[in-house]
Amino acid sequence: MDSKFFTIILSLVFCLSANAQAVSNSSYVMDIILDVENKKLTGKTTLDWTNTSEDDITEMYFHLYYNGFKNSESTFFKDDGGIPDFLSKDIDEVCGWGWSKINTIISENGKDLLPSLTFEQPDDSNSDDRTVFKIILDQPLAPGESVTLDIGWEAKIPKTMPRTGYNKDFYFFAQWFPKVGVYESKGIRGADKGKWNCHQYHGSGEYYADFSDYTVSMTVPKDYVVASSGQQLEHTIDEQVARWKFQVNDVIDFTWAASPHFELVEDTYKDISIKHYSYPYKSHVAPRYFNTLKFAMEFLEEHLGPYPYPTLTILDPPIHGLFTGGMEYPTLITSISFNFFPEGFRTPETLATHEYVHQYFMQMVASHEVEEPWLDEGFTTYWEARILDSLFNNNSMICLSGVKVGTRAYNRHEFLNSEHPYIASNDLKSYEYIDGGYGTIAYNKTALWLQTLEGLIGQEVMDRIWKTYFLRWKFKHPCGRDFVDIVNEVVMETLSTEYPSGMDWFFEQTLYGTARCDYAVGSITELEPREIRGFFEDYDACEVLDSENSGKKTRIELHRYGDMQLPVEIEVNYSDGSKSHSTWNGKGRSYSFVTQDTTSVLSVVIDPENKLYIDENVLNNSMLMEADRTSYKQVSGSMHHLFSQLIESLSLLF
Amino acid sequence: MDKVREYTRSPLKSTFQNWRTIILLFILTNLLTLLAVQPLVSGLKASLETTVLYQDLARGFDFTTLADVIRNNTTLMPSFFGNLGLVLIVSILWNVLSSAGIIGVLLHHNNQLSRFWSSGSIYFFRFFRLALYYLLVLSVLGFLGYKFFAKDGLNILQLENEDFLISRFYLVFFFFLALASILKYCIDSTKVYIQQKDHPLIHFDIQSGFRFLFTKEGSIGYGLTSLLLILTLFLTYLFLQGAISGVIATLIGQAVLLIRVTSRVLRNAILVKLIDERSR
Numbered sequence: 045m046d047s048k049f050f051t052i053i054l055s056l057v058f059c060l061s062a063n064a065q066a067v068s069n070s071s072y073v074m075d076i077i078l079d080v081e082n083k084k085l086t087g088k089t090t091l092d093w094t095n096t097s098e099d100d101i102t103e104m105y106f107h108l109y110y111n112g113f114k115n116s117e118s119t120f121f122k123d124d125g126g127i128p129d130f131l132s133k134d135i136d137e138v139c140g141w142g143w144s145k146i147n148t149i150i151s152e153n154g155k156d157l158l159p160s161l162t163f164e165q166p167d168d169s170n171s172d173d174r175t176v177f178k179i180i181l182d183q184p185l186a187p188g189e190s191v192t193l194d195i196g197w198e199a200k201i202p203k204t205m206p207r208t209g210y211n212k213d214f215y216f217f218a219q220w221f222p223k224v225g226v227y228e229s230k231g232i233r234g235a236d237k238g239k240w241n242c243h244q245y246h247g248s249g250e251y252y253a254d255f256s257d258y259t260v261s262m263t264v265p266k267d268y269v270v271a272s273s274g275q276q277l278e279h280t281i282d283e284q285v286a287r288w289k290f291q292v293n294d295v296i297d298f299t300w301a302a303s304p305h306f307e308l309v310e311d312t313y314k315d316i317s318i319k320h321y322s323y324p325y326k327s328h329v330a331p332r333y334f335n336t337l338k339f340a341m342e343f344l345e346e347h348l349g350p351y352p353y354p355t356l357t358i359l360d361p362p363i364h365g366l367f368t369g370g371m372e373y374p375t376l377i378t379s380i381s382f383n384f385f386p387e388g389f390r391t392p393e394t395l396a397t398h399e400y401v402h403q404y405f406m407q408m409v410a411s412h413e414v415e416e417p418w419l420d421e422g423f424t425t426y427w428e429a430r431i432l433d434s435l436f437n438n439n440s441m442i443c444l445s446g447v448k449v450g451t452r453a454y455n456r457h458e459f460l461n462s463e464h465p466y467i468a469s470n471d472l473k474s475y476e477y478i479d480g481g482y483g484t485i486a487y488n489k490t491a492l493w494l495q496t497l498e499g500l501i502g503q504e505v506m507d508r509i510w511k512t513y514f515l516r517w518k519f520k521h522p523c524g525r526d527f528v529d530i531v532n533e534v535v536m537e538t539l540s541t542e543y544p545s546g547m548d549w550f551f552e553q554t555l556y557g558t559a560r561c562d563y564a565v566g567s568i569t570e571l572e573p574r575e576i577r578g579f580f581e582d583y584d585a586c587e588v589l590d591s592e593n594s595g596k597k598t599r600i601e602l603h604r605y606g607d608m609q610l611p612v613e614i615e616v617n618y619s620d621g622s623k624s625h626s627t628w629n630g631k632g633r634s635y636s637f638v639t640q641d642t643t644s645v646l647s648v649v650i651d652p653e654n655k656l657y658i659d660e661n662v663l664n665n666s667m668l669m670e671a672d673r674t675s676y677k678q679v680s681g682s683m684h685h686l687f688s689q690l691i692e693s694l695s696l697l698f
Numbered sequence: 699m700d701k702v703r704e705y706t707r708s709p710l711k712s713t714f715q716n717w718r719t720i721i722l723l724f725i726l727t728n729l730l731t732l733l734a735v736q737p738l739v740s741g742l743k744a745s746l747e748t749t750v751l752y753q754d755l756a757r758g759f760d761f762t763t764l765a766d767v768i769r770n771n772t773t774l775m776p777s778f779f780g781n782l783g784l785v786l787i788v789s790i791l792w793n794v795l796s797s798a799g800i801i802g803v804l805l806h807h808n809n810q811l812s813r814f815w816s817s818g819s820i821y822f823f824r825f826f827r828l829a830l831y832y833l834l835v836l837s838v839l840g841f842l843g844y845k846f847f848a849k850d851g852l853n854i855l856q857l858e859n860e861d862f863l864i865s866r867f868y869l870v871f872f873f874f875l876a877l878a879s880i881l882k883y884c885i886d887s888t889k890v891y892i893q894q895k896d897h898p899l900i901h902f903d904i905q906s907g908f909r910f911l912f913t914k915e916g917s918i919g920y921g922l923t924s925l926l927l928i929l930t931l932f933l934t935y936l937f938l939q940g941a942i943s944g945v946i947a948t949l950i951g952q953a954v955l956l957i958r959v960t961s962r963v964l965r966n967a968i969l970v971k972l973i974d975e976r977s978r
Contacts, residue, residue, distance in 0.1 A: 134855050204855055211855060325859045363857045384864050449761045457765045647750055662766050666750040675752035678947070680739040685951030688731040689934060691789050692958050696882065696927075697836075698793035698829045 067294050067519040069094045070224060071257040078264045078302060083203075083210060087221060089195040094188070097229035097238050101185040105164065105178050105242035109219035110144035112245035113202035113209075117172035119165075123247035123475055131204060131367065140203025146177070146222060148196040155182045157193070167244045167475065175245040176225075197222055206367050207250075213268075214361065216301045216368040216378075219250055223297075226254050226521070233412065233523035243414045248482050249474030251406050251413040251420070253296040255519055261289045264302050271308075271321040271359050272300035273376045292353065294519065295374035296410050301359055313338045316351060322360035329381045329392055333358050336393040336435065340400050343431045347507055348404055348514040356403075358396060370395045372402030372424075388444030390436065394451060398428040409517045416524050417474045417482070418555070422490020429455055429491060452495065452657070459488035460660050466558045471524060492658045493554035496561075497547070499655025500610065501535055509534045524555070553608045554658070560606035561656060564664035565648050566634065571597040598645040601636040602628060606660070615652040618643045645669055705918060709967030715809050716800075716963055722811060723796060723959045728952075730792065734785040741774040742767060790829075798825045800963055801893050804970040817893065824892050824900050831904075832885050839877055843870040883920050884908050886966065890973045910973060919972040923965045930961045 073090040095101050112120030116132075135141060149157040160180035165173050185191050199220065202209040208218040225242025228235045241252065261278070262270055266286045274292025281287075292298065301321070309320040309330040318337060320330040337358065341351055357376040361369045369380035377399035381392040405427075406413055406420035413420050429452035432440035438450035459465055462484035468477055470485055470493075477485065498506040513522070513530045532546030553559045576589040600616065612630045617623050620643040628635045628650075639645060649666040651659060659665065713720075745767045746752040754760045768775055795818040802817020803809060847863070847870050850856075857863070888907030892900055910916040934954050 130853075131855075134853075212858070323859060325861050363854050363860050366854055383860050384867075447759050447761075453762045453765075456762070461765070461769060649750060661770055662762060663745050663749060663751065663770060668748050668750065671747040672749075672752045673747075675756040676743055676747055678756035679742060679752065680735070681945075681948040681951070683735045683739060684728075684731055685947065685954075687735050688727055688951065688955050689958070691730050691734065691785075692727050692955060692962075694786070694789050694793050695797070695962050697833070698790055698797065 068255045074260045083201045085199040094190040099238040105225035105240040107223045111174035113142035119173040142202025144199040150194040211364045214365040246475040249414040257293040258298040267304040269306035299373035319357045323362045372399040401427040417486040418490040425487045425491035426494040495657040559608035561608035562606040565667040566601035566603045569599045595640040615649045713964045737778045915972040
């Protein structure tokens with residue numbers, strides 16, 4: 045075969061596998077006009093949607109997210125944590141409420157379907173909520189058939205809502221256009237029959253969508269710069285306005301932003317163009333984002349698979365647009381940085397990494413953020429910590445004047461220190477955490493038990509699980525059970541001796557349960573040598589034999605204070621420097637054993653490699669035979685030094 | 699240069715002659731420190747003494763261990779801060795008394811501790827009043843600084859960018875520090891005048907203190923005492939930077955404290971010398 049031809053074929057195969065996934069069942073062609081005077085968007089959408097199910101479809105459900113900002117009665121506003129009070133005040137000052145309105149929905153046959161439009165409230169029956177609507181199709185859509193709808197719509201842009209809106213001349217458009225829901229065929233995510241899945245817009249969680257191709261043209265004032273999902277196809281300027289056009293395929297959403305002040309800084313990772321948009325006074329942060337993102341891209345490429353899109357855009361909003369920061373959108377992420385933060389606070393790196401991981405979990409592996417938030421937020425938090433702790437050597441959150449905090453350690457602290465760490469299990473819908481705990485349970489607790497799972501089964505097996513999960517569910521809609529099944533499958537294959545029936549017992553306690561985990565060393569007691577005495581061979585002579593043996597015996601007692609039952613490794617350290625290791629199945633409330641050695645026991649440590657990351661108290665995980673006076677003196681000496689300087693400094697005032 | 703030598707030689711001599719006062723200040727500061735840190739030290743000891751984690755904490759900041767100590771000892775931090783507050787109040791009172799005592803022994807060229815205690819108690823309330831005035835002025839300065847800092851509002855939704863706030867913060871901080879230092883110098887001069895003139899009301903002495911700042915001796919004194927202060931702080935910073943663990947760290951810490959206490963006496967000795975000569 046001609047080598048040139050061979051190269052072309054290879055390149056084609058690579059391109060097909062890496063970029064064009066061809067998984068979309070719909071396409072959006074949108075023409076948008078941004079009216080900055082009246083704070084309005086006018087849109088024309090041509091939606092092409094294919095029925096990939098085995099059912100006849102007679103109706104279609106759509107999201108109309110912007111109506112979440114229509115008034116104070118929407119579910120978004122009524123939900124706990126929907127919007128902070130001071131944002132509400134800001135909205136009221138200028139009537140910064142927003143809405144979205146459908147003007148026409150024309151089918152292929154030229155029929156206007158608008159009269160059939162009704163608003164639905166599948167989650168809470170809140171009749172004031174207008175974030176989901178349904179239309180009746182003019183004729184049923186058979187399996188494999190497509191429908192094309194021309195939708196004319198307009199939207200009033202809200203002022204500075206979480207994730208979207210305008211402030212001054214900064215505009216950010218997230219969840220901004222009429223978007224079709226997901227028709228779940230029988231079997232998808234455990235569905236027993238085909239049905240539409242289209243939740244109202246809630247304060248927490250937004251993503252669940254099919255993969256689509258987007259071609260979006262934006263007409264904006266001519267001095268405005270547009271930062272957007274996807275690749276830029278066009279940028280033309282006439283006397284009054286500028287026209288920008290972007291395209292991206294096989295994604296679950298499309299987002300863009302506009303401002304006359306955006307400055308672009310670019311970098312690349314392999315063939316991927318990384319674009320950083322910010323106001324000029326924040327451009328100096330770009331290298332920090334690029335360094336972190338390139339590390340994250342390489343890390344995930346190695347552990348999961350390559351990032352398949354040609355662009356990745358990171359937007360660092362200005363301070364007055366802060367509430368749009370720290371969010372994930374397909375091929376576009378937003379972060380937050382402050383010039384008054386020293387570099388030791390790694391907020392930009394943390395957020396950029398977290399949002400980038402979402403490109404895998406929620407974007408490529410398109411789980412349901414509203415119904416199972418742990419599947420993307422929890423997974424993302426786990427990977428964020430893994431990546432950042434690898435990059436910054438466990439100082440990834442704060443590294444400032446000797447104060448060092450790693451992301452993983454901080455996640456643990458955030459969960460355990462929260463008001464309600466055990467108020468709910470992990471498997472609730474995002475809006476069901478009515479008494480709190482959404483963030484700490486969906487994000488932090490998931491990351492903790494994933495870290496614990498990794499500790500139990502080892503990183504190699506864990507990596508295999510992740511790769512299997514990613515490759516099997518890439519560009520599909522998995523549910524929690526799918527992940528659990530893959531864990532069981534891989535564990536039973538690789539660790540059949542240790543865990544012959546899989547890990548359901550683990551998930552029952554962590555994912556579906558609210559048990560606490562706390563193992564402790566209860567006591568270490570040196571036993572006195574026992575004399576063996578009484579009648580033995582000679583029935584007439586009462587004897588005292590030598591002591592039982594020459595070794596030293598020590599009794600070690602362990603406790604389980606929590607209800608979670610996990611296997612625990614035990615390390616016993618001896619005075620001659622030797623160690624012994626054993627395992628306790630962790631099931632009983634207490635467990636004791638006796639060691640016998642020629643030297644004395646120095647200390648006992650349970651979980652010495654910190655595998656049970658979910659253990660809520662590390663203080664009782666070890667015990668020394670003798671108190672550590674040296675460290676006590678060092679620590680108290682340092683504190684004395686610090687406070688003596690503080691007290692002496694009072695003389696500067698008095 | 700001769701002037702500088704002249705104004706430092708005899709104060710240095712009288713500083714070292716007052717070694718009893720220096721030792722007293724050093725011991726009292728250490729005692730107050732012991733009282734301040736005791737609940738925290740005991741709490742850490744109770745939580746960590748029999749664990750292998752104490753070693754990690756002795757090697758440096760350990761977030762997980764500290765977080766678990768605080769979470770599992772819910773009374774630790776409240777009792778520590780409560781105790782620290784009390785110790786700070788006692789320290790403030792002690793500082794007021796000791797500053798009067800130091801000036802007393804220097805002004806009367808009497809190195810005995812009885813002079814220290816008697817001056818301290820006689821002038822305590824006048825010095826305390828002076829300290830309150832100083833704090834009041836500092837509060838007003840701080841308030842004005844804040845008003846300037848926040849004059850365009852601090853609502854982040856209204857801010858165009860944060861850079862101007864950062865510049866403004868540095869500006870306010872610099873001016874506050876400069877004004878507070880100059881005022882502190884006047885206050886220290888006033889303290890000498892209070893004991894020298896022995897007026898029942900301190901307003902005349904405050905005026906003298908301010909007037910002194912603008913004399914030749916005053917400006918030399920200001921330069922010298924500021925230099926001493928900066929040097930001491932710099933040395934402290936250097937030592938703290940290299941906070942080595944163990945006995946050496948404790949010794950270095952004690953040495954730094956001793957230097958700071960000595961420099962405090964020396965600063966006052968320079969002022970006493972300058973004001974004494976001017977009054978003659």
